[in-house]
Amino acid sequence: MRIAIVADHHGLALKARLITRLTAQGHEVDDRGAHADGMTVDYPPLCADVCGRVVDGRADRAIVVGGSGMGELIACNKIRGIRAGLCHDLFTTEISRAHNDANVIVIGAKVLGPELAEEIVDLWFNTRFKGGPHQQRLDQIALLERGEPLT
Numbered sequence: 391m392r393i394a395i396v397a398d399h400h401g402l403a404l405k406a407r408l409i410t411r412l413t414a415q416g417h418e419v420d421d422r423g424a425h426a427d428g429m430t431v432d433y434p435p436l437c438a439d440v441c442g443r444v445v446d447g448r449a450d451r452a453i454v455v456g457g458s459g460m461g462e463l464i465a466c467n468k469i470r471g472i473r474a475g476l477c478h479d480l481f482t483t484e485i486s487r488a489h490n491d492a493n494v495i496v497i498g499a500k501v502l503g504p505e506l507a508e509e510i511v512d513l514w515f516n517t518r519f520k521g522g523p524h525q526q527r528l529d530q531i532a533l534l535e536r537g538e539p540l541t
């Protein structure tokens with residue numbers, strides 16, 4: 391897969407570790423920043439960058455690493471066409487793909503250790519969307535996103 395990845399200042403070490411792992415697995419990983427320079431950064435532009443790439447097809451999926459990940463989750467889900475999941479355990483990670491067809495995974499580097507983060511990312515990439523009634527619900531979410539009435 392073509393994966394766009396970003397991290398703020400809290401997620402740089404985890405981002406580097408995930409890039410190494412995903413590249414070794416055969417993915418094409420595009421590191422969109424931030425880059426290790428000791429500066430603090432604002433996460434919304436980073437989220438906008440990778441989410442824009444998912445929406446316009448330059449990336450298949452995106453990974454966003456923050457401190458808690460909560461603000462990143464909010465930012466990503468403001469972008470039309472993005473379904474971002476905050477994944478800090480195996481159950482919600484699997485559901486974010488199987489039920490929600492998440493196209494962005496958000497991780498808090500201050501919440502998870504690196505080994506669990508790797509396990510979560512592997513599970514996220516290896517879980518298929520189930521479709522069926524879940525597709526109907528995603529269609530309803532898309533209506534909400536466009537400000538259209540739910541039918």
Ligand SMILES: O=C(CO)[C@H](O)[C@H](O)COP(=O)(O)O
Binds near residue numbers: 398458498
């Ligand atoms: O996870 C985050 C947002 O949800 C950020 O990493 C966090 O808010 C950064 O804060 P600070 O610059 O004070 O370290």
